Amino acid sequence: MQRGFKQAEYEARVARAQRLMKDSGLDALLLTTEPEVRYFTGYLTRFWESPSRPWFLIVPLSGKPVAVIPSIGAALMGKTWIDDIRTWSAPDLKDDGVSLLSTALIDLLRDGGTVGIPSGHETHLRMPLADFERVKASCAGLGFTSENGIMRRLRMIKSDAEIAKIQHACDVAGRAFARVPEIAGEGVPLDRVFRDFQRLCLEEGADWVPYLAGGAGPLGYDDVISPAAPTPLKNGDVLMLDTGLVVDGYFCDFDRNFSIGTPCQDVQDAYAVLMDAMVKGQEAAQVGNKASDVFHAMDLIVTGGKGTGDAGRLGHGLGMQLTEWPSFIAEDDTLLEDGMVITLEPGVTLSNGSVLVHEDNFVIRKNGPVQLSVKAPRSMVEM
Amino acid sequence: MQRGFKQAEYEARVARAQRLMKDSGLDALLLTTEPEVRYFTGYLTRFWESPSRPWFLIVPLSGKPVAVIPSIGAALMGKTWIDDIRTWSAPDLKDDGVSLLSTALIDLLRDGGTVGIPSGHETHLRMPLADFERVKASCAGLGFTSENGIMRRLRMIKSDAEIAKIQHACDVAGRAFARVPEIAGEGVPLDRVFRDFQRLCLEEGADWVPYLAGGAGPLGYDDVISPAAPTPLKNGDVLMLDTGLVVDGYFCDFDRNFSIGTPCQDVQDAYAVLMDAMVKGQEAAQVGNKASDVFHAMDLIVTGGKGTGDAGRLGHGLGMQLTEWPSFIAEDDTLLEDGMVITLEPGVTLSNGSVLVHEDNFVIRKNGPVQLSVKAPRSMVEM
Numbered sequence: 001m002q003r004g005f006k007q008a009e010y011e012a013r014v015a016r017a018q019r020l021m022k023d024s025g026l027d028a029l030l031l032t033t034e035p036e037v038r039y040f041t042g043y044l045t046r047f048w049e050s051p052s053r054p055w056f057l058i059v060p061l062s063g064k065p066v067a068v069i070p071s072i073g074a075a076l077m078g079k080t081w082i083d084d085i086r087t088w089s090a091p092d093l094k095d096d097g098v099s100l101l102s103t104a105l106i107d108l109l110r111d112g113g114t115v116g117i118p119s120g121h122e123t124h125l126r127m128p129l130a131d132f133e134r135v136k137a138s139c140a141g142l143g144f145t146s147e148n149g150i151m152r153r154l155r156m157i158k159s160d161a162e163i164a165k166i167q168h169a170c171d172v173a174g175r176a177f178a179r180v181p182e183i184a185g186e187g188v189p190l191d192r193v194f195r196d197f198q199r200l201c202l203e204e205g206a207d208w209v210p211y212l213a214g215g216a217g218p219l220g221y222d223d224v225i226s227p228a229a230p231t232p233l234k235n236g237d238v239l240m241l242d243t244g245l246v247v248d249g250y251f252c253d254f255d256r257n258f259s260i261g262t263p264c265q266d267v268q269d270a271y272a273v274l275m276d277a278m279v280k281g282q283e284a285a286q287v288g289n290k291a292s293d294v295f296h297a298m299d300l301i302v303t304g305g306k307g308t309g310d311a312g313r314l315g316h317g318l319g320m321q322l323t324e325w326p327s328f329i330a331e332d333d334t335l336l337e338d339g340m341v342i343t344l345e346p347g348v349t350l351s352n353g354s355v356l357v358h359e360d361n362f363v364i365r366k367n368g369p370v371q372l373s374v375k376a377p378r379s380m381v382e383m
Numbered sequence: 384m385q386r387g388f389k390q391a392e393y394e395a396r397v398a399r400a401q402r403l404m405k406d407s408g409l410d411a412l413l414l415t416t417e418p419e420v421r422y423f424t425g426y427l428t429r430f431w432e433s434p435s436r437p438w439f440l441i442v443p444l445s446g447k448p449v450a451v452i453p454s455i456g457a458a459l460m461g462k463t464w465i466d467d468i469r470t471w472s473a474p475d476l477k478d479d480g481v482s483l484l485s486t487a488l489i490d491l492l493r494d495g496g497t498v499g500i501p502s503g504h505e506t507h508l509r510m511p512l513a514d515f516e517r518v519k520a521s522c523a524g525l526g527f528t529s530e531n532g533i534m535r536r537l538r539m540i541k542s543d544a545e546i547a548k549i550q551h552a553c554d555v556a557g558r559a560f561a562r563v564p565e566i567a568g569e570g571v572p573l574d575r576v577f578r579d580f581q582r583l584c585l586e587e588g589a590d591w592v593p594y595l596a597g598g599a600g601p602l603g604y605d606d607v608i609s610p611a612a613p614t615p616l617k618n619g620d621v622l623m624l625d626t627g628l629v630v631d632g633y634f635c636d637f638d639r640n641f642s643i644g645t646p647c648q649d650v651q652d653a654y655a656v657l658m659d660a661m662v663k664g665q666e667a668a669q670v671g672n673k674a675s676d677v678f679h680a681m682d683l684i685v686t687g688g689k690g691t692g693d694a695g696r697l698g699h700g701l702g703m704q705l706t707e708w709p710s711f712i713a714e715d716d717t718l719l720e721d722g723m724v725i726t727l728e729p730g731v732t733l734s735n736g737s738v739l740v741h742e743d744n745f746v747i748r749k750n751g752p753v754q755l756s757v758k759a760p761r762s763m764v765e766m
Contacts, residue, residue: 044610045596045610047596049627050704071693072694073608124434128505195588195589203578203582208595210429213430310455312436312455323434
């Protein structure tokens with residue numbers, strides 16, 4: 001796999017952003033989070049794990065983006081296609097990029113104007129609130145407002161090059177899932193399974209494994225977000241592993257269920273319902289349908305149309321982050337388009353209140369969804 | 384190792400917070416980020432990797448914290464000591480916790496009052512900006528202001544139970560570093576070393592490996608934050624690996640340098656300077672000294688007192704996050720106290736502009752710093 005993207009990919013992203021900015025009356029975007037900065041620059045580092053320093057990218061209405069970043073990132077940003085890179089020695093307790101950012105904004109918007117900032121659902125501003133207030137005060141001639149969902153609009157539709165990276169991540173996870181019988185079985189503590197599964201992901205080609213969740217129990221699991229306890233797997237347990245591993249900055253996000261011994265009839269029936277819901281979800285995941293159509297198609301199967309339980313949704317977008325827009329919920333009217341990458345993630349609740357969840361990844365194409373994650377067996381794998 | 388903390392630990396944290404809130408004239412804290420929520424609740428999950436849903440914790444001036452969270456987290460939060468857990472089915476595109484949070488704040492502050500929010504250095508607000516504005520508008524009788532650095536003040540001093548977890552993480556990384564000769568050597572591509580080192584960390588007991596950086600080159604490395612390329616290690620290269628792995632929610636953060644073959648004299652000399660700077664840093668890292676004293680002691684050795692280069696600092700705090708307050712820079716006057724956990728991280732620049740960086744972890748104690756990371760050899764390990 002070729003790492004990174006061709007410069008043309010970034011140029012196209014910026015051009016699309018600039019068209020949407022023009023339509024929205026915005027003169028610049030101000031971006032602060034990892035995926036936002038990387039989307040336009042290709043700046044890929046795990047250093048975002050450190051919360052100490054803010055990072056800024058300005059996308060002007062014309063021309064290339066301008067990076068305003070801590071000097072520790074100068075060398076790496078210098079390897080991207082960005083050439084206007086302004087740095088300060090961070091952390092600076094008195095002025096942690098505030099003046100440099102304000103000056104850059106004023107520079108780029110000489111005639112005044114409006115700066116759009118991601119402010120809506122699934123966004124946040126990754127900088128100290130007090131510093132944001134100082135930036136606004138320092139840029140008295142500029143307006144600051146919502147970016148009107150431009151980042152959502154752009155990132156929701158993936159390019160073929162992006163889809164290839166997600167496919168690659170899915171393939172790595174698929175190979176790791178195929179090896180679960182090597183590491184799990186009766187008597188193996190769940191926390192060891194979690195540790196070993198991450199090892200398998202790395203061996204199969206993951207750059208890193210930002211996300212692993214799961215659970216185990218006789219009729220499924222209590223929830224899907226808890227850390228693993230050292231409880232040994234028992235005969236009759238269902239083991240679920242759900243991973244979001246990363247290859248070249250792109251995630252997969254799917255799970256697999258395994259039965260320790262032969263699954264009981266309730267579990268077999270529940271799994272069959274999940275498989276049925278996956279089929280119905282795919283039938284509904286067509287260009288021109290709405291996200292809510294996909295939700296209703298699956299919800300009819302898993303709850304008879306009563307709506308989601310605690311999980312809150314039956315799937316979502318996927319890409320540079322583990323979860324992205326849209327959400328498969330009754331209220332999300334997002335029109336599905338060619339190039340959207342999604343997870344379908346139906347869950348059923350069993351008699352004891354435990355849940356069983358299945359998840360796969362797809363790209364929506366003109367002729368219907370194409371599965372990116374390897375096909376799951378129609379019956380649960382027994383170990 | 385016992386997972387989690389006793390309830391008394393959380394009660395003490397809340398009591399300390401409430402004393403500081405009283406001193407600052409705050410009637411509640413509103414917290415939104417992973418470490419902030421976990422600090423008072425023990426709520427530990429990797430699900431924060433998903434950016435879709437906001438999470439809220441309110442710490443009132445008296446009584447236990449109140450969680451206002453997506454229903455997907457209800458089961459796990461229910462296992463903590465928190466008993467007032469208010470949930471909504473998230474994502475909700477029309478009202479993603481805004482009403483529930485506003486109602487909770489108004490409930491808890493019946494006579495009005497001021498809500499403190501982390502707003503200073505190394506903080507951010509993890510919720511959509513537009514929703515924050517809606518919360519403020521919905522709580523017209525309440526004031527919203529900075530929490531006055533209370534979270535920094537609290538989290539900077541670690542309890543013995545916290546220090547034991549960091550020690551555990553350091554021990555795991557120490558064992559992984561000891562096994563690097565198994566996975567690295569002349570001809571091995573750097574990206575494979577990165578992958579395999581994460582595997583070693585998991586095998587030695589890491590829950591997960593949120594951070595790995597490093598580099599390789601004949602006179603050190605270009606920077607310390609770049610992802611690994613598939614470039615094979617060459618005889619004479621210095622390989623550096625810097626990991627922030629996690630055990631039970633607490634990080635280590637230290638690195639090790641290895642020489643592929645015998646290091647050249649320049650590298651040997653540079654490494655000796657780093658070892659000397661570590662000694663001087665420890666001598667300065669005494670209760671009652673300032674963070675800046677530690678900086679100056681090390682900076683005198685590594686640059687002759689000329690100040691940091693691109694890295695911006697020579698170490699920092701460490702704990703629930705990879706990097707925390709304080710910073711070892713000239714401007715940080717934080718007084719060092721018993722129970723602070725820190726990294727000392729001096730770097731030297733070699734003749735070709737490459738850098739060599741060493742890092743170890745310590746807890747500051749009344750009688751001086753105690754090293755948590757395993758002792759590094761006085762001369763670089765050769766492989």
